[in-house]
Amino acid sequence: MTMPSNLAPIPELYVSYDSAQKLKVEASDLVSHDLTPRQICDLELLMNGGFNPLKGFLSEADYDGVVENMRMTDGTLWPMPITLDVSEDFAAQLDVGQDIALRDQEGVILATMTVTDRWEPNKAREAEKVFGADDDAHPAVNYLHNQAGKIYLGGPITGIQQPVHYDFRGSRDTPNELRAYFRKVGWRRVVAFQTRNPLHRAHQELTFRAAKEAQANLLIHPVVGLTKPGDVDHFTRVRCYEAVLDKYPAATTNMSLLNLAMRMAGPREAVWHGLIRANHGCTHFIVGRDHAGPGKNSQGEDFYGPYDAQELFREHQDEMGIEMVDFKHMVYVQERAQYEPNDEIEDRDNVTILNISGTELRRRLSEGLEIPEWFSFPEVVKELRRTKPPRSQQGFTVFFTGFSGSGKSTIANALMVKLMEMGGRPVTLLDGDIVRKNLSSELGFSKEHRDLNIRRIGYVASEITKNGGIAICAPIAPYATTRRAVREDIEDFGAFVEVHVATSIEECERRDRKGLYKLAREGKIKEFTGISDPYDVPADPELRVETEGTEVDNCAHQVLLKLESMGLIGIQ
Template identity: 70%
Template sequence: MTNLLRPHGGVLVELIEPAINESSKIKLSELRSWDLTQRQTCDLELLLNGGFSPLTGFLTQKDYESVLEMMRLRDGTLWPIPITLDVTKEFAESIDIDDSVVLRDQEGVALALLQVSDKWTPDKALEANRVYGTEDRLHPAVDYLFNQSGEVYLGGRITGLELPRHYDYKHLRDSPAELRAKFEKWGWNKVVAFQTRNPMHRAHQELTFRAAKQEEANLLIHPVVGMTKPGDIDHFSRVRCYEHILKEYPEQTTMLSLLPLAMRMGGPKEALWHAIIRKNYGCTHLIVGRDHAGPGKDSQGNDFYGPYDAQELLKEHENELGIKMVPFQMMVYVKEKAEYMPVDDVDEGLTILNISGTEVRRRLAEGLEIPDWFSYPDVVEELRKTKPPRHKQGVTIFFTGLSGAGKSTIANALMIKLLEIGNRPVTLLDGDLVRKHLSSELGFSKEHRNINIQRIGYVASEITKNGGFAICAPIAPYRETRREVRQMIEQEGGFIEIHVATSLEECERRDRKGLYAKARKGIIKEFTGISDPYEEPEAPELVIDTIACTPDEAAQRILLKLEGLGYIK
């Protein structure tokens, strides 16, 4: 462990000790290993490189409880977001306190050793409410907490073996120590950081330029390239956009560097967290905007956080943190002046032009013009590569319904009609065929059914990513699993859920294989609709009852839906 004291921040704790890797190869192979998730890998990297200073590992139980209770570590240090290592119950039971665990990336590379000092089962509802202020699953961090994270937390000191490997944008991946050294070498005594997870447009360029000018400081564009909000534009596309927009700043005033952070979208507390991290990276100021790091609206249609909650909380603690907040000035384009101005400075009677993020996405999806006053042509071109018009995107058509509802029949009819159109490759992932070729070893327990649907979702996401039609026709009885599949696929293209809502009585009447009869006699266990529940979709894109229409008519309805949504022309 190395402590580095720099003029651009406090003590920087680096945890890399690579010599251990060579001297302990045999020992490492004898230890229990944990394969890190993507979020855990991001957290570990910032622990190792000092981005999470003063943390020296994953939080102990007492530090975790103190963060939940007071937003501070046990020693009183301000720290708003718990950094924990969640594992499965089975893995936790296989290790003891004081054991060393090898932490490996998804390729099996040993990145660090965790000396386990604590092991506990958290109250996740308490964590959700204390940290994020809600148990609403529409909040990405709350969803992760309840639906993806392990049951048990491990805490303890970390000894780093090597940093996670990155093959992209190596020239932009500065550690905190490297960035501080650059600032010192260049004489950048005041540095304003701009946090972003989205592409930058002209308004962002103007507001960041003004913020740096106001503070007589240099500007660091410091986008998150670890994990952001599901559905965000991928970081490869965003970095290309940032490189284009960097040309619009005066030379030697602005730099771009990438932050491998896994965001929680935690609003006010995340703003504090971002400030601590940017101080570790050597920044003296942080731009904080309206609803900073907010995840949007909850299931009732209300914002999770107030528009200025983040600014108020950071203002309250900025002296203690030693980093100054620069409030976001909302910039608007004034038609008569042909320039961007702070909204409060616009005289009455002048015409304000603005395009929301939602409107930008609509224009990209429909191939419509995005005006030059809003964004730079090079940036728009990059976005069009990433988000082509819908009629050029891949799409998954995901059927769900009881056995015998008619899913496979409609899916086959739809496949033929799409092949007739011929503008994209078409793949049918029928439930029975997938069971035969991808999931032959699985049974019909809830766990195995979920695995089967997740496999279908993964294959469909790859087809969608590559511009094809993926037609999926499983039973898919559970809402949560269908939601996970939707979330996975919508990052790559379109997703249309179709509920084939044929009644249980009709499905039993049609049953040529006698499966329902066997299920009612108890011969077949865990049969959907009889001894296992079917959870109907709450908001599918289309509902079809095959009593009321033929397969040909149903397929035609789906084609019209695809046309109406812009996926076919």
């Protein structure tokens, strides 16, 4: 009997163990690129065949084809640009044809790459074509414009070793390991369920139904690489999955973790996910409502229609080697005490339909409110509560921004004292001037140095927030993109409360407490914010305080009221 094609081994990019040892020594002389966390995820799936048939980071011609019409130059379907972005300075030192070493963040060489292509991509076009809009509200577009390097390198990879993971090692499988497992247990038909969220009862019902419909075994295949900023961290999620796994029939269900860096690209992402699962030996793939959706755009509208992903998948599935099991939105019907697809409920006027959205669940968790049994499993809720105690017990950051002399430091100091008076959590003040004396003493006021300064403040604040404290930051922080990056770092661990101290530049100059505006006007201080350097007014801060005609004590109190309304401090 011949082996079904989904179970035969697929090509990997690794060299043999002996060659790898030799190559590792030789590669230590090569110019090295330190991979970013996202690039490490991409490299792992390139090397282990998860991105088969890709043989490396895309060449310029393949990139163009993938961006334009989801096809490589040889016609192969591939919806997502897998590119190696680097800085201009790094790219400038390379010659085409040169080999480079690719290292992880500790400096371990994971692979070498022969640079066949080097180009400056049109990022606006990539954003439009791949993600549907050149709008920074999309996490991948934001990454593209504000984190990714300016230049792309392309070329084939020679794999030396897998990235090292110390967590959940037993649950991570390469495509060939999963194929071997399916062969061993005799699974011919396997339906994969992709997820970046904890599993609740609706998911369980959906996966049960999918397995039944496809007459297949079930692979719960959660992403543990990079997901959407603000998601539940993967450590917590995996503990939740493990708890839920007991509720599935062991003989026909398994779970494996996928180190994928998601892009939240909706329809294209669904096709990409399908191809990756086909590489992992699966025959069927579940696509639900709003698959890999990025949330709202800057106009407050959805980037994609709720079933766009299913449509694009359906268009291409014949050539993908994997079949879609599509699902509509599942809701709970109270009278029948079960989940049903929303669009199949015929007697909807006579029954009670219940649903808790992701946003509502986060609200209930953060406020310590009840999460009903019909919605989730007690084990999952317990795990989520353990990681995310109610907001009033979590750490948070108050981030003041405004011109020099706007009153940031004074309000921040008053706020600190008020919070210390309340007690309960340690409070740290990272004032602009203090930080510049200690943490950033070598920095000036160029854009680059200001960014570095704010990123350092953000890093310290995120550590404080993670550990349950209150960080109060009071730098000028003139650039919106840097403030957003800091927000994203912190919101992984707790609330980020941006307070715009909206004193006008005229008033700051009139006050001129430190005499700096005078010097700036005379040209004795260069790049002075508001005079000779820009300030991006926060578009949507949690709070804007006007200081002109308002006492400091009152300004600080406005912040306290805001914190209270956000559930961050208890009513005293």
